[in-house]
Every structure is written in C-alpha cells, then in structure tokens.
Amino acid sequence: MTMQIKTPTDNLALRFGPFLFYPEQRLLTEDGRALSLGGRAMDMLLVLLERRGETVSKEELMKAVWPTSVVDEISVRVHIAALRRALGDSHRKELYITTLPQKGYRFSRDVTLVAAAEPPAGPRKCNLPALLSTTEGREVEIDKVANLLTQRRLLTITGPGGIGKTTVAIRAAQRLKDFFSDGIHFLDLACLDSNDDLSQSLCELLRVEKSTLPGHLAKQHMLLVLDNCEHLVSESALLAESLLGSADNLTIVATSREPFRADGESVMHLGPLPYPVASDVLTAQEAQGYAAVRLFVYRCQSRLPDFVLNDDNVADICAICRRLDGLPLALELAAVHIDVLGLRGIAMQLEEGVKVLSQGKRTAMKRHQTLQAALDWSYGMLEACEQSCFRTLSILNGSFSLEQALELLDALDCGSRSRARLLEAVTQLVTKSLVEVERGREEVRYRLLDTTRSYALDKLKQRELAEG
Ligand SMILES: Nc1ncnc2c1ncn2[C@@H]1O[C@H](COP(=O)(O)OP(=O)(O)OP(=O)(O)O)[C@@H](O)[C@H]1O
Ligand SMILES: [Mg+2]
Known part of the structure; x- marks a missing residue:
C-alpha cells in the first residue's frame, strides 16, 4: 500500500524503530536526536518509505531523485550506503533496507504514521559532497576563501582544469557550516546544458517553485556553492547578480575556469600546488614539505600500500611533480601507473608528453578521467x-x-x-x-x-x- 504523505499540509511523521522521519522537513531523528544525512539520501528514504514492502528498482530511484539529470548507478549505491549507515543496518539482523540483487531495494520493516510533534531543530542543511581523500596544502587558500565568504557576497575561484577549485571551495564551505544559519547548498553545473536547466536545478535543490525563489531566498542566510560554471559563465553571472540583488543574506561562491565579471564579484585565482624547483637537491624529509610531493606519494600509496618516499626515490618524485607543474589532477592521473610503470617508467613516459595520463580512476568525472578530457573541455569553449x-x-x-x-x-x-x-x-x-x-x-x-x-x-x- 502506498502512503499519502506528500501534501505540504500533512503534519505527519513516519515512525520505524527508534527513528522518526519528517517528510516535509526532510528530517530524520533517532530517539529524538536529529541525524545528519544528505538531501538525496533523504529523497531516497522518502521513496522507499512511500513504497514500503515493495521492490523499488534503481532506475525508479534515479528517476525520482534526479528527475532532470542523468546519473549512474554508483550514485544510487553511494546514497543507499549512507542511508544504511544512518539506520545502523550494517550491525543489524533485521535490515530496514534490503537489497534484492538485480532488482532493487525494499524498505522491509514496519512503519507507522504518527501525528508529528514539533520536530527538533535539525542539523543545519548542508549537501556538500564528501571529499574522500585528504587535501594536501591549500591551507592559506582555504583560509582566505572562508574569510572572504564571511565578508563578500560573491566570490569566484578560478584556475585551470584540475587545479583544485572544487576541492578548495568544498573545504572552505565546510568551515562555514555554523556560520550560515540556513545552511550550505551545493549545485554542480557540470552536467547542466542551459540557463533553464540551471534555474530548474536550483529550484529543485532548494525545493521551491521558480516563482517563489526570490521571496524564499530573501529570508535565508545561506551559502550557495555553484560548482563548475565555466560552460555557463554568463548565465551563472546573471543568475548570481539577480539572486544577490533580491536576497541580502545570501552569499555565493562559484568555481569556474574564468571569472563571472559580475557586479560585486571578488575573484581568487588558484595556482599549482607548491613543488620543488629544478635546482633543489632535497632529502625525503625536505621534499615532504611540498604539497605536490605529498599528494603524489599519497596517491601512489593507494595503488601500492608499501610505497614510501625515501632518499633514493626523492629525485624522481620531485622531477615528476615538476614535470606536471604541481597540478593535482595530473599528479593523480600519473600516480595511477605506479604499479605497472614504477617511478622511472612514469618519469620517462612523461618526457614523451602527457599521454601517460590517460587512465584515471573509474569513478572520476568523465572530464577528469584523462587530463586530455579536462583540457578538451576548456579548449572546446x-x-x-x-x-x-x-x-x-x-x-x-x-x-x-x-x-x-x-x-x-x-x-x-x-x-x-x-x-x-x-x-x-x-x-x-x-x-x-x-x-x-x-x-x-x-x-x-x-x-x-x-x-x-x-x-x-x-x-x-x-x-x-x-x-x-
Ligand atoms: N590540495 C589537494 N590535495 C589532494 N588532492 C587534490 C587537491 N586539489 C585537488 N585534488 C584532487 O585533484 C582532482 C582535481 O581537483 P578538483 O576537481 O578540485 O579540480 P578543479 O579545479 O575543480 O577541476 P575542474 O576545472 O575540472 O572543475 C580531484 O580528484 C581532487 O581530489
Ligand atoms: Mg571543479
């Protein structure tokens, strides 16, 4: 049976075990304590609860949760995993969410509909993506961005493809979770094609109708992160100007390979990570002081856990970091080859050009799977x-x-x-x-x-x- 819980007037919550889910507020509590869970995971929970006892296929989940964009199955798996973690399914015999191989997912436990008491104050809304690897260096830049965002209302982080704009924007925004009382909202523009897509996606993100967007934002003290704007740069600039014009407490940080050139915009250009210059003859310990070296070594270690930086390999590692200009994406892509080519092999291949950087992480964004793809994106524009x-x-x-x-x-x-x-x-x-x-x-x-x-x-x- 499908429950009718979608109408905004319904003052209802759904109880299962120690959990209460408030659909309107997209809030999940356990024993009265609000749990922190991303918006998409909440959306999935709602779909599964609405159809509890039924099998919901991955395709149905994708359609319900990302109605206007194309995502792959990994996204569904990632959010289901987050849900399961929040519900404690990993250490439970009777699971809340059951996987039916090749078929989909099912919410398998009893759910009761209860009149909702005032929900507890939820954790501040924040849908920033999690960064799975450590961020090397960039302390100064992250500090500067975080500081600027408490004083200026529009900041664009610019720099070449793969330099770390998104990383710095996310790290800085994470620091401001307690500063913006209405939360932090992250919108990735990379897969959007037009101005219509842009305002539509923003409305979906904020869960408001287009006509009520300015009125809604006027009351909000929030940070909006517009990521990867370069292919819609004038559309993003116009949107930013119009939103900021009607909402005094809104702040926007954007990442783009080029500035918006919008009214009131501050621009911060990101350069490469520090790397040793050719004349430096360094010990391993000294080289460790460079963020590019640490990034490369760390990424090599995820391919080869025994890999260490030592006085014998430090010169090769420094040469690779130099050859790749301390560009984080290029360093990541080069490190992928460590198990097959070894350091010498990578260094030699790099002398031949950037083609060695053609096999990235399978989960990386398409335009990041090779450096060529990242550059194609810029060149094409x-x-x-x-x-x-x-x-x-x-x-x-x-x-x-x-x-x-x-x-x-x-x-x-x-x-x-x-x-x-x-x-x-x-x-x-x-x-x-x-x-x-x-x-x-x-x-x-x-x-x-x-x-x-x-x-x-x-x-x-x-x-x-x-x-x-
Ligand atoms: N300081 C850093 N430490 C560790 N990894 C980093 C750092 N900066 C960037 N990376 C990694 O390098 C890759 C590219 O970074 P990111 O996506 O932030 O670049 P970008 O400038 O936003 O690229 P694009 O212009 O294509 O959007 C990512 O996989 C990211 O995890
Ligand atoms: Mg980016």
Missing part, C-alpha cells in the same frame, strides 16, 4: 581565434612577455588579424586559465603550464598535419 593563438603560444617554452607573444602571433598570423584582436585573444586565454600570469617585480610575464603546453603543442601538430 574557445573561439576559433583563441584556439589558434593558444596552439601558437605552445611554441614558446617557459615564460614570455606580452610583447613576445604578440610578435609571434602576428608573425604566424601573417597580419590577417589586427593586433588588438590578438591582444584580446591572449587576454581571453588568461581569463580562461589556459595561460598563467607570473607577476614578477619588474614586469608581468606569462606561461603555459607544461601540461597545458604539451596539449596545445599536440593540437598544433594535428592542425599542421591536417593542413598538409
């Missing part, structure tokens, strides 16, 4: 003139001045584009985090990260081949 300048700049090894860049571009372009257009293209490449700015004491210089440069060089060669 460039205009034709920017793409051509980007390819050409790969000829320059090391740092270069703006004048050098423009001279080269002008020469290869044979004067077909004005200098102003070329300057605009270089500016765009900087804005979109494909060219890094190095601010020295004397002059501003520019540089492509080695990983980015290999990619651009590849594109240049492909183009030359295609053009004969």
Whole structure:
C-alpha cells in the first residue's frame, strides 16, 4: 500500500524503530536526536518509505531523485550506503533496507504514521559532497576563501582544469557550516546544458517553485556553492547578480575556469600546488614539505600500500611533480601507473608528453578521467581565434612577455588579424586559465603550464598535419 504523505499540509511523521522521519522537513531523528544525512539520501528514504514492502528498482530511484539529470548507478549505491549507515543496518539482523540483487531495494520493516510533534531543530542543511581523500596544502587558500565568504557576497575561484577549485571551495564551505544559519547548498553545473536547466536545478535543490525563489531566498542566510560554471559563465553571472540583488543574506561562491565579471564579484585565482624547483637537491624529509610531493606519494600509496618516499626515490618524485607543474589532477592521473610503470617508467613516459595520463580512476568525472578530457573541455569553449593563438603560444617554452607573444602571433598570423584582436585573444586565454600570469617585480610575464603546453603543442601538430 502506498502512503499519502506528500501534501505540504500533512503534519505527519513516519515512525520505524527508534527513528522518526519528517517528510516535509526532510528530517530524520533517532530517539529524538536529529541525524545528519544528505538531501538525496533523504529523497531516497522518502521513496522507499512511500513504497514500503515493495521492490523499488534503481532506475525508479534515479528517476525520482534526479528527475532532470542523468546519473549512474554508483550514485544510487553511494546514497543507499549512507542511508544504511544512518539506520545502523550494517550491525543489524533485521535490515530496514534490503537489497534484492538485480532488482532493487525494499524498505522491509514496519512503519507507522504518527501525528508529528514539533520536530527538533535539525542539523543545519548542508549537501556538500564528501571529499574522500585528504587535501594536501591549500591551507592559506582555504583560509582566505572562508574569510572572504564571511565578508563578500560573491566570490569566484578560478584556475585551470584540475587545479583544485572544487576541492578548495568544498573545504572552505565546510568551515562555514555554523556560520550560515540556513545552511550550505551545493549545485554542480557540470552536467547542466542551459540557463533553464540551471534555474530548474536550483529550484529543485532548494525545493521551491521558480516563482517563489526570490521571496524564499530573501529570508535565508545561506551559502550557495555553484560548482563548475565555466560552460555557463554568463548565465551563472546573471543568475548570481539577480539572486544577490533580491536576497541580502545570501552569499555565493562559484568555481569556474574564468571569472563571472559580475557586479560585486571578488575573484581568487588558484595556482599549482607548491613543488620543488629544478635546482633543489632535497632529502625525503625536505621534499615532504611540498604539497605536490605529498599528494603524489599519497596517491601512489593507494595503488601500492608499501610505497614510501625515501632518499633514493626523492629525485624522481620531485622531477615528476615538476614535470606536471604541481597540478593535482595530473599528479593523480600519473600516480595511477605506479604499479605497472614504477617511478622511472612514469618519469620517462612523461618526457614523451602527457599521454601517460590517460587512465584515471573509474569513478572520476568523465572530464577528469584523462587530463586530455579536462583540457578538451576548456579548449572546446574557445573561439576559433583563441584556439589558434593558444596552439601558437605552445611554441614558446617557459615564460614570455606580452610583447613576445604578440610578435609571434602576428608573425604566424601573417597580419590577417589586427593586433588588438590578438591582444584580446591572449587576454581571453588568461581569463580562461589556459595561460598563467607570473607577476614578477619588474614586469608581468606569462606561461603555459607544461601540461597545458604539451596539449596545445599536440593540437598544433594535428592542425599542421591536417593542413598538409
Ligand atoms: N590540495 C589537494 N590535495 C589532494 N588532492 C587534490 C587537491 N586539489 C585537488 N585534488 C584532487 O585533484 C582532482 C582535481 O581537483 P578538483 O576537481 O578540485 O579540480 P578543479 O579545479 O575543480 O577541476 P575542474 O576545472 O575540472 O572543475 C580531484 O580528484 C581532487 O581530489
Ligand atoms: Mg571543479
């Protein structure tokens, strides 16, 4: 039998064992104590409770919980696991949630409908994703972001693909759980395609109708995390401006490979993790002081538990970190090969280019499974003139001045584009985090990260081949 518990006027709770579930508030308590559980897991619990005793297939759960986006089965498994943990199913004989192999899940215990007393104050709402690995370094950046978010209302964290923008945003937001009284809401834009998707997903996240969104937000003291905005950058900027305009206590932190250029925006650009420079001859202990080294070693240890950093391998490890510019995603992807190639093998392969970084974690996002995919995502968003300048700049090894860049571009372009257009293209490449700015004491210089440069060089060669 299906229970009717969806109408907002129903002041009902569902009791099972020591648990009470308040559907309206999406609140689960055990013996009167509120349990902390993500929004999606709550949604799944509601579906299972509504259809208690019946088998609910994974597809049905996906459709009910993610009505507008495509997710894989792993997401269902992750949230079911979180639910089971909250319900203590792992140390119980009579399970609340039973798995029926190949079929789905069933809520198997008795449920009674009770008139709900005032629910206890729930834990502050927060749907930040859990970060499964430790975060190396970034203390300064995380502090700075957390601080800024208590003072400014719109902050964009920018930087190249895989540099750690999402990681820093999540870590900083975690620190602010007690600061925002109406919680922290995290929206990943990577799988959204349009402005409509964006406002629709935001309404679903906040569980409000589109027409009531401004009124709802006006009363909220909350942090909204808009993650991976680069492909909808103008839409995100407009949305942020309009939301902030109507909600005085709303704060937004966004991650994007390029800034929003919105009113009142603060921008924080993330650079690579610190890594030893070529002239450093370090002991293992000294190298341990660099976040890039620690990240690489830690990731190697998850492939080879006996792997240690020592004085014999420190030089190879430092060379790999240098070659990969301390780029976290690239370091992760390289470490995957440690069991097959060993350190020397990885170092040698990297000399050949970034192709070794082509086999990532199976669970990683598609655009993170290879560094190439992460760069493709950025390259695909460039205009034709920017793409051509980007390819050409790969000829320059090391740092270069703006004048050098423009001279080269002008020469290869044979004067077909004005200098102003070329300057605009270089500016765009900087804005979109494909060219890094190095601010020295004397002059501003520019540089492509080695990983980015290999990619651009590849594109240049492909183009030359295609053009004969
Ligand atoms: N400081 C760090 N310590 C450990 N791992 C890190 C760190 N920064 C990033 N990573 C890891 O590197 C990978 C890329 O990081 P992240 O997703 O935060 O980058 P991003 O800049 O948001 O990338 P994108 O531009 O593609 O969205 C992730 O797997 C993340 O776990
Ligand atoms: Mg990201």
